[in-house]
Amino acid sequence: MKRAIEGVEYPNTKNSIMKDLKNMGVEEGMTIIVHSSLSSIGWVNGGEVAVIQALMELVTEEGTIVIPTQSALLSDPSEWEMPPVPKEWWQPIRDTMPAFHPSYTPTYAMGRIPEAFRNFPGVIRSNHPEVSFAAWGKDNESIIREHRLEFGLGEHSPLAKLYKMNSFVLLLGVGYDSNTSFHLAEYRIPYREIVSKGNPIFIGGERVWKTYQEIETREELFEEIGREFESEYEVSVNHIGLAECRLFSLEQGVDFAEKWLKAYDDKDVLDRSNPLEI
Numbered sequence: 001m002k003r004a005i006e007g008v009e010y011p012n013t014k015n016s017i018m019k020d021l022k023n024m025g026v027e028e029g030m031t032i033i034v035h036s037s038l039s040s041i042g043w044v045n046g047g048e049v050a051v052i053q054a055l056m057e058l059v060t061e062e063g064t065i066v067i068p069t070q071s072a073l074l075s076d077p078s079e080w081e082m083p084p085v086p087k088e089w090w091q092p093i094r095d096t097m098p099a100f101h102p103s104y105t106p107t108y109a110m111g112r113i114p115e116a117f118r119n120f121p122g123v124i125r126s127n128h129p130e131v132s133f134a135a136w137g138k139d140n141e142s143i144i145r146e147h148r149l150e151f152g153l154g155e156h157s158p159l160a161k162l163y164k165m166n167s168f169v170l171l172l173g174v175g176y177d178s179n180t181s182f183h184l185a186e187y188r189i190p191y192r193e194i195v196s197k198g199n200p201i202f203i204g205g206e207r208v209w210k211t212y213q214e215i216e217t218r219e220e221l222f223e224e225i226g227r228e229f230e231s232e233y234e235v236s237v238n239h240i241g242l243a244e245c246r247l248f249s250l251e252q253g254v255d256f257a258e259k260w261l262k263a264y265d266d267k268d269v270l271d272r273s274n275p276l277e278i
Contacts, residue, residue: 011043011045012041012042012043012044012050012241013044013045013050014045014046014050014051014053014057015054016241017044017050017051017054017240017241018057018058020238020239020240020241020245021054021055021058021240022058023238024170024238024240024245024247025168025236025247026055026058026168026170026247027059028058028059028060028062028063029062029063030059030063030168031063031064031139031162031166031167031168032055032059032063032064032065032066032167032168032169032170033066033067033068033159033162033167033168033169033170033180033181033250034055034113034170034172035067035068035169035170035171035172035174035179035180036051036067036114036170036172036173037111037172037173037174037243038051038111038112038173039173040172040174040241040242041172041173041241041242041243042241042242042243044241047112048112048113048115048116048117049116051113052116052117052120056120056137059137061122061138062138063137064135064136064138064140064143065117065135065136066133066135066140066143066167067114067117067118067133067135068110068114068132068134068180069107069114069115069117069118069125069132069133069134070107070108070109070110070130070131071100071105071106071107071108071129071130071132072109072130073108074097074098074100074105074129074130074200075130075197075199076090076094076197076198076199077089077090077093077094078090094200094209095209097200097209098200098207099129099200099201099207099208100127100129100132100199100200100201100202101202102124102125102126102127103125105129113172114134117134117136118134122137122140123135123136123140124136124141125144126144126145128148128149128152128157129149129199129200129201129210130152130197130199131152131153131157132147133147133157135158139165143158143161143162143165144158149201149210150212150213150214151187151214151215152214153180153183153184153186153187153217154183154184154187154215155184155187159180159181159183160184162250163181163184163250163251166249167249167250168247168248168249168250169181169246169247169248169249169250169253170247171245171247172240172243172245173240173243173245175222175223175226176222176223176225176226176229177219177222177223179222179226179253181250181253181254182219182222182225182226182253182254183217184254185254185255185257185258185260185261186215186217186257186261187215188254188258189258189261189262190262190265191265192215192216193215193216194213194214194215194216195213195214195215195216196211196212196214197212197214198210198211198212221261221264222257225256225257225260225261228256228260229248229252229253229256229260230246232256233252233253233256234248234249235247235248236248
């Protein structure tokens with residue numbers, strides 16, 4: 001508790017957060033995808049519930065709020081690194097891991113706001129076992145439905161639908177490395193490494209281990225992309241409590257990231273085809 005209130009001059013409340021969000025440009029009827037860190041705000045009266053209520057009351061049911069609700073624990077154990085597990089464990093884990101269910105599978109390493117949000121009345125969640133999204137508001141069903149298993153952050157994902165809807169990204173106390181929408185740009189460039197993924201899902205009411213194709217993502221580039229994006233496009237930067245936050249157009253961000261990644265990969269291909277002679 002002591003650490004939580006350090007630096008907070010006045011209690012953060014639902015109303016103060018609404019005021020801060022409004023000052024950033026969040027408004028009624030907006031379609032917005034939110035990435036968040038509750039701890040970055042400082043002490044909040046009501047915690048994650050107050051933050052979610054502030055977003056909902058400001059955007060209203062005439063808008064739509066989307067939050068990633070990823071569940072990375074439901075993944076192939078051969079990919080685990082923190083910690084890795086012995087190879088002889090891999091198949092028993094695959095055979096016994098509970099299948100994803102949008103109602104009760106918890107989020108993993110997403111923070112307290114996404115985990116609380118997925119349980120709010122009126123919120124629905126997509127059926128992807130690893131990179132699901134939850135949504136509330138006017139267009140929640142059209143955004144969430146038909147989230148395809150393969151290439152789960154690509155053209156048949158909620159991100160692709162948000163791209164077409166004049167949506168905005170809110171980074172609430174997190175950096176561009178948390179900006180999921182940049183992944184959509186990764187699917188739109190020529191140089192993509194295809195990998196095999198596996199998750200437990202329900203098919204016809206039966207639990208099965210399903211393998212499918214995905215691309216190798218590169219979140220380590222997102223901070224650099226974000227910094228250069230800010231130098232060319234309008235990004236609203238303000239504070240919500242103690243948290244430095246950003247609000248910007250999802251479409252502009254994805255388009256910029258696509259061009260940036262293509263230029264980055266074009267340069268990499270050129271460098272590899274013309275190695276320096278020593």
